[in-house]
Amino acid sequence: MPVQGVCDDISYQKLYLHIMRKLLFFLILLSGCQTEHSSSKIQVLKGATVFDGNGLSIENGTIIISDGVIKEIGGSGIAIPKKSELIDLNGKFITPGLIDSHIHFAQTGFFDGRPDFLDVRDTINFDDLQNDIKNNPESYYEAYLRSGVTGVYDVGGFHWSIDRQLEAENNLNAPHVAASGPFLSGVPEAYLDYLNTSEAKQMVYLASPEIGRKAVKNHTELGSTGIKIWGVFLQDANFMESLGAVADEAFQQGNKLIVHATQLNQAKAALNLGAKILVHSVDDFEVDDEFIQMAKSNDIIYQPTLIAPKGYLMAYTSLQHQIVMEDPNGVMDKRAKNLLKSTTKFRKFADSAFVAARIELFENLVSTRDSIVSINLRKMYDNGIKIAVGTDAGNPFTFHGISIYDEMEAMQDAGIPARDLIIMATKNGALAMDRLDDFGTLERGKLADLIILDKDPSRSISNMRSISHVMRGGKLRPVNKSFGNDS
Ligand SMILES: [Zn+2]
Structure with missing residues (x-):
């Protein structure tokens, strides 16, 4: 339905x-x-x-x-x-104030926050890292505010990310926060374990409709303002049935679906289920009239997140040689600054066949994806679909705060006029956060x-x-x- x-x-x-x-x-x-x-x-x-x-x-x-x-x-x-x-x-x-409508507080801008892409957990313990991030939010808060970002939407993380909504609200040293809480995904449990700690999960395997309904109720009771779906697995009948239950429960709970769906048929399936926010661009085919009509009737917000794949490419490359990021005001968080100086200490990975293959993969992805996502962004824009600026910050080399400039520039390069980008980076972000009555x-x-x-x-x-x-x-x-x- x-x-x-x-x-x-x-x-x-x-x-x-x-x-x-x-x-x-x-x-x-x-x-x-x-x-x-x-x-x-x-x-x-x-x-x-x-x-x-x-x-x-x-x-x-x-x-x-x-x-x-x-x-x-x-x-x-x-x-x-x-x-x-x-x-x-x-x-x-x-x-x-700018709004980054797609971030992850639980991720650091390097592989320590994404060991599923490069497992550095023997050097940086994942449980310790996550405890540190949870207990010390100030550094990321400052990186955002001093980048001009006065509101962020955490679209996938641990349960504590939901609490930040109220914690940050009257803290003038923090941006406003909206948060969806843990991701729901069809990716098997063993893979998700890379991203969960021994004590808590930021990813929940959607094994059945019951698990899905329970998670939506639980997230919503805790105050989540969004239910994030990580991947749409059309060939997996069990997953799709579970996803249907999630969509229905989200509707009943007055929550909304935020869906990572990068293929056109996946994105259409997400819209059929009532998704309100689509993230990461459709990157396999040009969007067609049917898709645009569905996006219009759902009144969705489209978040292209253009720069994240380039970030991964830089992150793998940084294992071979240090990369300097443009940060003239020195707003980056301390952990990221230190990591940037020491990426080559992970040199043992740099010469591996695995990393060489990843560099090749992301080089290809960046070059092939760029043109199609640009065409699709422009099509969505031309058809009046609401578009918001979201960086996917926290992913390797998409750093908290400063990445907002790169993302806006990439969108401008894709053909969005600067005057409209101001709206996408402010009003539409607040709209995504359901906070337009208050700011944006x-x-x-x-x-x-x-x-x-x-x-x-x-x-x-x-x-x-x-x-x-x-x-x-x-x-x-x-x-x-x-x-x-x-x-
Ligand atoms: Zn993301």
């Missing part, structure tokens, strides 16, 4: 999460003080060209912010309240999440790299200064 309109039926659990968020937001407003970092003063950002995330731009804009919320936004005619802090941004550019565009009553740029991002999306400041919930700070000196 086709499952559609999953957002119409908000379950008790989702409602609870929604109310908790709203309550937090309300308490913040009541207290007149967002957190220990915020201030109750009125801030006025004046003189910049403002891109509001809805597709409009305002020359010589004025944004009035109080208690972390946008009170007024418009042109130079807006009256400036007395006793406000006036910040002159003449010649600068403002967009809403610059409008009166929304949270003051925005970035300040030296160069015009509508001329080239590469100009997003000219970011100088990020504001999250009214807290403004330069991106070239670490939070260690700041908070």
